[in-house]
Amino acid sequence: MIKTADIVIIGGGISGVAIGYHLVKHGAKNVVLLERDYLAAGATGRCGAGIRQQWGSALNCKMAQFSCDFYENANEELGYPGSIEFYQGGYMLLVTTQKELDQTIKNITLQNSLGINSKLLSIDDAKSIVPFLNTDMLLAATFHQKDGHLNPFNTVQAFADAFVRLGGVILTNTNVTSIAVENERICGVDTNQGHISTETMVSAGGGYTQEIAALAGLELPLYSERHNILVTEAIEPILSTMVMSMSLNFYCQQVPHGSFLMGRSCENQPLDLRITADSHFPEAMAKTITKIMPPLANLRVLRQWAGLYNISPDKHPIYDRVIDGYYVAAGFSGHGFMMAPATGQCIAEIILGLEPTLPWKQLGLGRFNNNELLEEPLVV
Numbered sequence: 001m002i003k004t005a006d007i008v009i010i011g012g013g014i015s016g017v018a019i020g021y022h023l024v025k026h027g028a029k030n031v032v033l034l035e036r037d038y039l040a041a042g043a044t045g046r047c048g049a050g051i052r053q054q055w056g057s058a059l060n061c062k063m064a065q066f067s068c069d070f071y072e073n074a075n076e077e078l079g080y081p082g083s084i085e086f087y088q089g090g091y092m093l094l095v096t097t098q099k100e101l102d103q104t105i106k107n108i109t110l111q112n113s114l115g116i117n118s119k120l121l122s123i124d125d126a127k128s129i130v131p132f133l134n135t136d137m138l139l140a141a142t143f144h145q146k147d148g149h150l151n152p153f154n155t156v157q158a159f160a161d162a163f164v165r166l167g168g169v170i171l172t173n174t175n176v177t178s179i180a181v182e183n184e185r186i187c188g189v190d191t192n193q194g195h196i197s198t199e200t201m202v203s204a205g206g207g208y209t210q211e212i213a214a215l216a217g218l219e220l221p222l223y224s225e226r227h228n229i230l231v232t233e234a235i236e237p238i239l240s241t242m243v244m245s246m247s248l249n250f251y252c253q254q255v256p257h258g259s260f261l262m263g264r265s266c267e268n269q270p271l272d273l274r275i276t277a278d279s280h281f282p283e284a285m286a287k288t289i290t291k292i293m294p295p296l297a298n299l300r301v302l303r304q305w306a307g308l309y310n311i312s313p314d315k316h317p318i319y320d321r322v323i324d325g326y327y328v329a330a331g332f333s334g335h336g337f338m339m340a341p342a343t344g345q346c347i348a349e350i351i352l353g354l355e356p357t358l359p360w361k362q363l364g365l366g367r368f369n370n371n372e373l374l375e376e377p378l379v380v
Ligand SMILES: Cc1cc2nc3c(=O)[nH]c(=O)nc-3n(C[C@H](O)[C@H](O)[C@H](O)COP(=O)(O)OP(=O)(O)OC[C@H]3O[C@@H](n4cnc5c(N)ncnc54)[C@H](O)[C@@H]3O)c2cc1C
Pocket: 010, 011, 012, 013, 014, 015, 016, 034, 035, 036, 037, 038, 039, 040, 041, 042, 043, 044, 045, 046, 047, 048, 049, 050, 051, 174, 175, 176, 177, 204, 205, 206, 207, 208, 212, 227, 228, 229, 263, 306, 307, 308, 309, 329, 330, 332, 333, 334, 335, 336, 337, 338, 339
C-alpha cells in the first residue's frame, strides 16, 4: 500500500478519472486515485451518458463546448485503442409552451453567438428527423447535430488508462474511512487498506460527497436524490437523435446496438442514498414516452435501475477549495458526465494554480453565501 501521495483523489467515477488525467497531463506527480468499489460503480456507470451543448447560460455553453470538443478527439488524446463510442446524432429539445418558446429563442441566440450551431425547428422539421413523433402538444423544437451520447464505461477506462500511463495510480476496493485534518489543513486519509499521508485531496465522490466531507468534519450545501432509468430490448435503428423535453419531463435515445435508454424525474424520491429501483417508474415512463413517440409502446423493457444525482442549491457544480488541501468537484445534478473533461481541466487549474481556461471562478462556494446563485433554464 502506498504510504504518501502529493495528491489523493477520492472517487473513481468520470469526474475522478478526468481530474486525475488532467492533473498528470499538467505535470502533477505522485497522484493516487482511491475508489471504494470498482471504476464507474457510482452514477457514472448508471447514467444515460448524453452529451449536449444546448444550454441557456454562457457558463454552461462554454463548459459543454470544451467537453464536447474533448470527447470528439478523446480516443486520440487519451491514446485509447478502443472507442469511447461518441455518437453525434444530435439532441432534439421539444418546446411545448409559449414561455418555453420565448426562452428557447434567447437560448439559441446565445448558443449561436458562442459558435454552437443549434437551430429552431418547425413541427415539420422535427417530424422529418423523427417521423413517428406525436406533435400534438408541440410548438417547436431545437436541434444541434453535434450533441449525442457515448459509452460511459469505455470513456472511464480511456481516462483511467491514460492517467496510469502518465504515472497516476488507481487503487480500487479502497474505501476512505476518515480524513485527517490538523489546524484546518488536510494531512492524510485513512482507508480500509491503510493510511496515506497527503496535503492535498480532491473529493469526486458524486452522491457520496457529503459523506466524504463529514469524514473531515465539513459540511457542504449538497444533497443526493435517486433518479431512475430503463433500457429496452434492441430493435433496428429508428431513432437517430436524443429526444428530450424539460416541460414533458423525459429523455430518450436509441443506443448503437438498438436498445432504447430513457428516463424522467419522479416525485418523492428518497434522499437517503438509496439506489434500489422505484416500482412506479416504469409505468410513469411508459405513459410519458408512448404519448410522445407512440410506436415505442411495442418495446419490451429489459431492465431498470437507479443512481444518485448530487445536487447543489443552483444545480451547478461546486469547484473549489473548502479548507487548505481539501478540494471538491461535485453537485453536477444530471449533467456531470457531459461536463467531465471541463471538470478535470478546471480542478487541475485550481490545484496547480494555472490560468483559467474556463470561467470556474463562478463555480466557487462563495456564491451561496453571497446570494449569487447561477441561473440555467435548461437544467434537469
Ligand atoms: C439515471 C441517471 C442518468 C443520468 N444521465 C446523465 C446524462 O445523460 N448525461 C450526463 O452528463 N449526466 C447524467 N447523469 C449524471 C451523471 O451520471 C453524474 O453527474 C456523473 O456520473 C457524476 O460522476 P462523478 O464521478 O462525480 O460521481 P460518481 O460516478 O458517483 O463517482 C463517485 C465515486 O466515488 C466513490 N466513493 C464514494 N465514497 C467513497 C469513499 N469513501 N472512498 C472511496 N471511494 C468512494 C463511489 O464508489 C463512486 O464510484 C445521470 C445520472 C443518473 C443517476
